[in-house]
Amino acid sequence: xxxxxxxxxxxxxxxxxxxxxxxxxxxxxxxxxxxxxxxxxxxxxxxxxxxxxxxxxxxxxxxxxxxxxxxxxxxxxxxxxxxxxxxxxxxxxxxxxxxxxxxxxxxxxxxxxxxxxxxxxxxxxxxxxxxxxxxxxxxxxxxxxxxxxxxxxxxxxxxxxxxxxxxxxxxxxxxxxxxxxxxxxxxxxxxxxxxxxxxxxxxxxxxxxxxxxxxxxxxxxxxxxxxxxxxxxxxxxxxxxxxxxxxxxxxxxxxxxxxxxxxxxxxxxxxxxxxxxxxxxxxxxxxxxxxxxxxxxxxxxxxxxxxxxxxxxxxxxxxxxxxxxxxxxxxxxxxxxxxxxxxxxxxxxxxxxxxxxxxxxxxxxxxxxxxxxxxxxxxxxxxxxxxxxxxxxxxxxxxxxxxxxxxxxxxxxxxxxxxxxxx
Amino acid sequence: xxxxxxxxxxxxxxxxxxxxxxxxxxxxxxxxxxxxxxxxxxxxxxxxxxxxxxxxxxxxxxxxxxxxxxxxxxxxxxxxxxxxxxxxxxxxxxxxxxxxxxxxxxxxxxxxxxxxxxxxxxxxxxxxxxxxxxxxxxxxxxxxxxxxxxxxxxxxxxxxxxxxxxxxxxxxxxxxxxxxxxxxxxxxxxxxxxxxxxxxxxxxxxxxxxxxxxxxxxxxxxxxxxxxxxxxxxxxxxxxx
Numbered sequence: 001x002x003x004x005x006x007x008x009x010x011x012x013x014x015x016x017x018x019x020x021x022x023x024x025x026x027x028x029x030x031x032x033x034x035x036x037x038x039x040x041x042x043x044x045x046x047x048x049x050x051x052x053x054x055x056x057x058x059x060x061x062x063x064x065x066x067x068x069x070x071x072x073x074x075x076x077x078x079x080x081x082x083x084x085x086x087x088x089x090x091x092x093x094x095x096x097x098x099x100x101x102x103x104x105x106x107x108x109x110x111x112x113x114x115x116x117x118x119x120x121x122x123x124x125x126x127x128x129x130x131x132x133x134x135x136x137x138x139x140x141x142x143x144x145x146x147x148x149x150x151x152x153x154x155x156x157x158x159x160x161x162x163x164x165x166x167x168x169x170x171x172x173x174x175x176x177x178x179x180x181x182x183x184x185x186x187x188x189x190x191x192x193x194x195x196x197x198x199x200x201x202x203x204x205x206x207x208x209x210x211x212x213x214x215x216x217x218x219x220x221x222x223x224x225x226x227x228x229x230x231x232x233x234x235x236x237x238x239x240x241x242x243x244x245x246x247x248x249x250x251x252x253x254x255x256x257x258x259x260x261x262x263x264x265x266x267x268x269x270x271x272x273x274x275x276x277x278x279x280x281x282x283x284x285x286x287x288x289x290x291x292x293x294x295x296x297x298x299x300x301x302x303x304x305x306x307x308x309x310x311x312x313x314x315x316x317x318x319x320x321x322x323x324x325x326x327x328x329x330x331x332x333x334x335x336x337x338x339x340x341x342x343x344x345x346x347x348x349x350x351x352x353x354x355x356x357x358x359x360x361x362x363x364x365x366x367x368x369x370x371x372x373x374x375x376x377x378x379x380x381x382x383x384x385x386x387x388x389x390x391x392x393x394x395x396x397x398x399x400x401x402x403x404x405x406x407x408x409x410x411x412x413x414x415x416x417x418x419x420x421x422x423x
Numbered sequence: 424x425x426x427x428x429x430x431x432x433x434x435x436x437x438x439x440x441x442x443x444x445x446x447x448x449x450x451x452x453x454x455x456x457x458x459x460x461x462x463x464x465x466x467x468x469x470x471x472x473x474x475x476x477x478x479x480x481x482x483x484x485x486x487x488x489x490x491x492x493x494x495x496x497x498x499x500x501x502x503x504x505x506x507x508x509x510x511x512x513x514x515x516x517x518x519x520x521x522x523x524x525x526x527x528x529x530x531x532x533x534x535x536x537x538x539x540x541x542x543x544x545x546x547x548x549x550x551x552x553x554x555x556x557x558x559x560x561x562x563x564x565x566x567x568x569x570x571x572x573x574x575x576x577x578x579x580x581x582x583x584x585x586x587x588x589x590x591x592x593x594x595x596x597x598x599x600x601x602x603x604x605x606x607x608x609x610x611x612x613x614x615x616x617x618x619x620x621x622x623x624x625x626x627x628x629x630x631x632x633x634x635x636x637x638x639x640x641x642x643x644x645x646x647x648x649x650x651x652x653x654x655x656x657x658x659x660x661x662x663x664x
Contacts (some may be wrong), residue, residue, distance in 0.1 A: 003550045014535035312531045315492055316592075317520025317548050319513055416484075416493040419527060419604075 011313075012329035015302065022298055027338030029294035030398070033164055033287040034342025037347065037394060042350050042381035044280050044360060050376050052236045055260050055269040057138045058204065061105070061230030062239050063248065064265050068258045070227055071265070077180045081222030084256040091249035092231075103135035106226040112179030114159075114209055117167035123179050123209050125214025128227075136232050137212065139197050146171035146195030153212050155182040155252060155384035156194035160179070164196045171195065177209065182221040189219040213423035236262065288398060291335075293379045295402035299331045303406045309408050311418025314399060324411035331403025343388075350381045357381075439500065439600050440466040440489055440631040445498035447484050447655075458484040459495070460655040466634060466648075468599065471626045473646040476634045478525035481655035483604050483635035489634065490523055490602045491515040502598040520548055523632075524593030530585040532577040532592075537562070538584075539573035542591040549596065563591045567621055583614035587621065594625050600632045607639045619645050 018024045044087045056062050065088050067078035080088065084104070091097065092104060108127035113120050121204065130149040131216055134140040157177075169175055169415045181187040199205055200267045218224050233242055249307050263270040301311070310323050315405040361377035447459035458481045466472055467639050474482045487493045489500055491507050499508050500585040503522050510518060519525075524545075532541045539560055540547075546556045564570050568589045577585050586606060593601045603622070608616035619642055635642055643649050 003547055007544075011533070011535060018535050048579075062541055175462065205539045308529070309533060312527070312533065314516065315490070315517050315519060315525050316545055414493075416487040419492075419531075 004322065008326050008327060009228060011326050012333060013235050015326075015330055016334055017304075018359060019302070021024055022302075023334060026294045027334055027341075029337055030291045030338035030395075031342040031345060033291035033398075034339045034391065034395070035346035036287055037284060038343055038346025038387070038393060039350055039381075040280060040283060040344075041387045041390065043354075043379055044276070045384055045387065046239035046357075046382040047379045048276065049079065049235055049275065049382055050379060052262065052269065053263055054138065054376065055266055056201070056232065056236075058201075059230075059269075060107075060228055060260070060262070060265045061136070062233040062262050063231040063242050063246065064260045064262075065231070065250070065269075066260065067256060068254075071260070074109075074111060076180070076220060076222060076227070079108070079222060079225045080229050080257055082231065085224070085229065086225060087250060087253050088229050088246075088257060091246050094245055094249060095147040096245045100233045100242050101231060102234060103131060103132065105132045105136040105162065105230045105232075106213060107228050107230055107414070108213060108220065108222065108226045109228070110179040110216075110220060112121055112177055114163060114167060114174040114175055114177055116167040116169055116173070119166055121163060121166060121206070123207050125165065125179075126208070126210050126214070127178055127213040127220075128210050129213045133210075136230065139199060141207075142197040142199050144196045144198045145195065145273070147184060147353050148195055149210065149212055150194075150202040153194065154215055155189075155191050156212065157191040157208040158195050158197060159193055160208050161196045161198045162202060162206035162267060163209070166206065169193050169196075177211070177219075179220065182225075187221075189215070191215075239263075240288070288394065292398045292402040295331060295335055295398060296405060298334070299327060299403055299406040299407065302330070303327055304408050307413055307418045310413045311415045314415045314418075320411040323413070324407040328400075328403045328407040329409040332399040336395055336400030339391070339398070343391050347383075352381075354381050437468065437504075438465045439468045439470065439503040440464070440634065441502060442489070443447055443499045445485075445488065445500060445541045447481075447488055447493070447495045458655050460650040462498070462655075462657055464650065464657065464660070466632060468632050469626070470631075470634075470649060471623065471634050472634045473643050474634065474650050475638070475643055475653035476532035476651060478638075480652040484650055484655070485652065486602050486604055486634065486636045488569060489591055489600075490525060491519055496644075518546060522565045522595070522599045524581075524598040524601040526586070526589050526593045526606045527606045530577070530582070530589045530609070532588055534577050535576050537576055538569065538588045539578060539579065541588050542595055544572065544592060545596045554653055559595055560591070561645065563595055566624075567591055581614075582609055583611075583618065586610060586614075586618055590622060591616070591624070594629060595630050597629065598631065600634065603633060603635045603637075605637055606635065607637065607642060615639065615641060 038084050055383070065080065067080055070078040087273070092101060106129055110125050112123060112125045115121045128149070130151050130153060134148065147160055149156055164170065167175055171193055174190055175193070176188050178186060178188045217225065231242065234241065243259050243261050250257050250259065311324050314320070357378040357380040359378045443463050445459055445462040446457070449456045449458055451507060462485060476482050484493070488495050489502070492508070495508060499506055500511065501507070502518065505518065507515065507518060533544065542563065543556045543560045546559065560562070564573060568588065569584065569587055569591070572580065572584060580588065607618055610618060621632055623645055625631055635646070637643070647663050649661045650657055
């Protein structure tokens with residue numbers, strides 16, 4: 001470091017120490033802002049991850065592999081052939097994917113009708129693998145009555161409680177599922193209620209039936225085929241790399257298979273998460289303004305108070321820009337130190353008091369639903385390395401933005417006039 | 424500093440300060456104040472000069488213009504042969520650092536630095552090696568009776584001690600010229616006399632040129648030249664050699 005740089009740094013640091021109380025008071029605004037930022041980011045990260053996790057478990061997974069037009073047409077014409085499925089299974093063994101993959105679930109989904117002697121209602125009929133599905137879907141945990149599907153089940157069905165009530169079904173009751181098969185014919189399949197579930201979402205509890213995958217394939221004339229391979233990953237941040245890897249691995253199957261991330265597959269959830277993100281950004285902006293105002297105020301006061309001192313520095317041979325840099329360094333050091341203390345404080349509070357989750361159940365007496373997903377009232381804060389970079393960026397932005405103006409003011413001081421200034 | 428700037432109006436190179444037809448005019452709310460009027464003067468190296476005159480006579484303004492702290496409205500100033508009127512801000516800063524020393528009425532030491540750090544400040548800026556820096560400052564502190572007080576901050580020094588440190592800061596870099604604005608105004612009689620003795624001694628021993636703006640008759644009595652200003656213009660130039 002050059003001598004002049006050392007002098008500027010020494011002057012800046014000593015000036016901060018000279019007015020300890022003022023520095024500590026304005027630094028405390030930054031400490032508080034950073035602590036709140038860390039707290040809100042970890043809660044938001046945890047909340048979003050829980051939300052996405054619940055959403056993808058109910059839906060098509062973090063990543064879904066399906067026929068290109070299945071998402072818009074929703075017909076069996078657009079399905080993954082047994083050969084395409086084999087290619088998908090092969091792609092899943094790639095180290096970049098396998099490392100991030102928690103579970104995969106093949107599904108054959110059609111829109112149809114569920115009929116009993118009491119009523120007939122439109123439903124989504126999903127053929128699932130009774131062995132693979134529990135590791136993936138949350139529905140098997142939402143059992144109300146009876147049992148979940150078993151591997152050797154043939155004609156069993158797992159239905160929502162509201163559907164069971166409207167069709168007047170109970171465990172062991174028979175009812176008929178009707179849908180258009182692969183040949184385009186309307187085809188019926190008699191099934192028996194193995195169990196009922198309650199997800200908390202009316203549209204799911206009334207419009208969703210799960211049956212064994214093999215039963216569905218046989219009934220609908222699509223042996224070995226599925227409409228989607230749903231993939232559950234460690235967390236939503238794994239979507240990008242997995243999607244890239246699968247797209248590359250399945251490039252030879254682009255006519256038959258496409259790879260979708262949850263944001264593409266579940267646009268409502270994506271929009272809800274983005275809206276929540278924006279609410280966070282507004283909160284962060286408020287924190288930013290509070291912290292920046294405190295820092296600007298302190299540094300600007302210090303510049304006004306030290307007008308004569310800056311005049312002396314100029315008279316002694318410091319250039320305009322150098323005087324400005326002294327002030328800028330003061331602002332940056334004050335912001336950086338208090339920001340880092342705030343980060344540590346925020347992390348300590350989150351770890352010390354909320355590492356097992358922040359329970360909002362007292363505030364929500366009913367089940368909280370957003371974007372078609374039931375939200376767990378206990379939010380477990382999550383830490384991600386990205387938050388460190390965000391926080392450091394926040395510190396850097398506040399430090400530089402709130403120091404620029406006072407530094408500029410310091411460079412504008414007229415040396416001769418400054419000598420008349422009374423401290 | 425470029426060579427073409429190192430020549431005064433008469434092609435002479437020896438003067439510590441030379442001014443020609445110097446004017447400084449301030450305008451506030453349409454009111455024109457001629458603080459310095461048509462000042463032409465030469466101060467030779469090693470002189471001990473007082474600019475005297477009543478308040479508002481333009482002493483401080485003339486000192487500021489000579490020191491490059493404010494720009495003249497018209498005319499020229501040469502310091503050590505360099506025409507400073509056309510220098511950029513950066514060149515002026517460099518000139519102040521390398522060729523000028525300042526002593527102010529209110530001492531103006533940097534409060535966050537110790538006495539020693541204040542005194543060596545210009546040497547630090549000039550990148551003088553630490554050993555040489557310390558040697559020069561310690562020798563000077565012995566000379567001005569500040570030995571043992573090197574580590575004190577300005578707030579822990581008396582007014583007289585602070586002004587001694589300010590004088591040390593002004594002369595330590597062996598500038599061509601020291602400009603002192605009312606250096607004794609805030610000091611009691613005994614301290615003032617001691618400070619004047621000190622500056623006269625430094626002038627004699629180091630050959631440093633001193634230019635004072637002052638009302639202090641004791642300082643005027645010690646000066647070898649007194650330039651009297653009235654309403655910004657020189658009315659008398661009394662050489663006592």
